[in-house]
Amino acid sequence: MTTRQLENVNEILRKHNKRKSALIAILQEVQKEYRYLPEDILKYIAAQMEITPAKVYSVATFYENFSLEPKGRYIIRVCDGTACHVRKSIPILNALRDNLHLSDKKHTTDDLMFTVETVSCLGACGLAPVITINDKVYAKMTPDAVTEILNTLKEEALHEVAQ
Structure with missing residues (x-):
């Protein structure tokens, strides 16, 4: 993860106070920023929010609007x-x-x-x-x-x- 990505994700997490109940909103903002959910960012979010990577992945894969693959402009x-x-x-x-x-x-x-x-x-x-x-x-x-x-x-x- 680049320094710029780290700053962006930290800002999103701060905006939502790392609330577990805000996980979907956090993932939506990350996807809006990068057009998909990069694996390293998902792991970072899990660590920062003190939840398991499996929980983050289960939310990211449950909802059809989320993508784990890069999407085009x-x-x-x-x-x-x-x-x-x-x-x-x-x-x-x-x-x-x-x-x-x-x-x-x-x-x-x-x-x-x-x-x-x-x-x-x-x-x-x-x-x-x-x-x-x-x-x-x-x-x-x-x-x-x-x-x-x-x-x-x-x-x-x-x-x-x-x-």
Whole structure:
């Protein structure tokens, strides 16, 4: 763990007074900061809160929103609920995977720029097929439209690096 990470985690722990009842909130803040829950940070949290690493891991693995694997800067969720599936969400998923060189086993690009996940429902059936990118909803998607969005995001990222 870097000095910067240590300072960040200590600040989160201080904010919650290391209360055992705040474990979920602490993990949420850590994940927001790092886009996943690094193993060394989980062990550190357990030691600082005087709880077992097993307890921290059980909470981190119980809730679906927590991830023990690094996620990309852009988290793309493809809805595959009934309405989206019938309106061809799978070709959209395939276009994303092809464009980003991902598969059903590999969800995150090597540069940690993109993570692609499927979800059972995004609750926007009338807009099907739907994806979200960092929780922003994109309606009535097509493989071509999703490729355009990816190209725009990649371009924006390149501009940010150049500045």
